[in-house]
Amino acid sequence: MTLFRLDASILPPTSDSRALGDRVEHEWTAAHPDSAVVRRDVATEPISADVWRAAVTGGFTAEDERSPEQREAMAFATTLADELVSADALLFDVPLYNYGPSQHFKTWFDVAYTDSRIDPEGTALRGKPATLVTTIGGNYGPGTPKEGWDHSTPWLRRVLEDVWGLDLRIVKRPFTLVGVNPALDEFADLAASLKEQAEEDATRSGRELAELRSQRSA
Numbered sequence: 001m002t003l004f005r006l007d008a009s010i011l012p013p014t015s016d017s018r019a020l021g022d023r024v025e026h027e028w029t030a031a032h033p034d035s036a037v038v039r040r041d042v043a044t045e046p047i048s049a050d051v052w053r054a055a056v057t058g059g060f061t062a063e064d065e066r067s068p069e070q071r072e073a074m075a076f077a078t079t080l081a082d083e084l085v086s087a088d089a090l091l092f093d094v095p096l097y098n099y100g101p102s103q104h105f106k107t108w109f110d111v112a113y114t115d116s117r118i119d120p121e122g123t124a125l126r127g128k129p130a131t132l133v134t135t136i137g138g139n140y141g142p143g144t145p146k147e148g149w150d151h152s153t154p155w156l157r158r159v160l161e162d163v164w165g166l167d168l169r170i171v172k173r174p175f176t177l178v179g180v181n182p183a184l185d186e187f188a189d190l191a192a193s194l195k196e197q198a199e200e201d202a203t204r205s206g207r208e209l210a211e212l213r214s215q216r217s218a
């Protein structure tokens with residue numbers, strides 16, 4: 001049994017998304033102690049954007065005419081897709097950066113998505129249990145001055161749930177910069193309760209992943 005875990009924080013030592021992901025992983029491992037955890041950190045070991053170009057153009061090129069770069073990129077895409085297809089459950093820890101998704105995650109997604117097994121028409125990932133953990137420095141929820149400025153979570157949901165067909169749950173923690181940025185000090189109580197809620201959601205979601213996996217294998 002295998003849990004695939006991806007991390008995308010550019011600041012791993014202080015990462016709030018990693019901390020929430022650790023809770024999800026803890027619940028998975030508690031339920032499945034013999035499970036392997038396959039890890040991919042796309043921020044500390046980033047994938048060059050050129051790999052995506054080579055993988056896409058390689059797909060447009062006859063096999064015997066592909067360049068070494070195209071062959072290598074396509075083989076790498078196969079490796080990324082293998083990690084997803086062979087896992088029993090998936091965990092993605094992806095912060096918001098500059099009002100959008102992590103560029104490292106986007107590049108990883110684009111390369112993996114070139115593999116025909118996870119094409120939207122016949123995705124091999126349909127129904128696979130998955131958790132997306134996302135952390136956001138500010139708060140762009142309903143009624144806030146910058147409502148709607150989170151252009152990361154909606155895109156992540158769209159591609160993971162609707163395009164790849166995952167059975168997705170989302171653990172979201174806004175206001176992680178409260179306590180770091182003094183301008184946000186007035187939101188200390190709200191941020192504390194949002195943190196607590198996200199921690200509970202992470203624990204519950206880890207248990208759900210473990211249970212869903214058990215049901216699928218029963």
Ligand SMILES: Cc1cc2nc3c(=O)[nH]c(=O)nc-3n(C[C@H](O)[C@H](O)[C@H](O)COP(=O)(O)O)c2cc1C
Nearest residue numbers: 009015016017095096097098099135136137138176
């Ligand atoms: C370079 C950079 C850009 C960021 N841009 C935004 C932003 O546009 N809006 C926001 O609310 N938070 C922003 N943040 C804050 C992160 O979303 C927040 O710190 C989050 O918790 C990071 O996840 P991590 O703790 O797992 O690294 C940014 C952080 C960094 C380092």
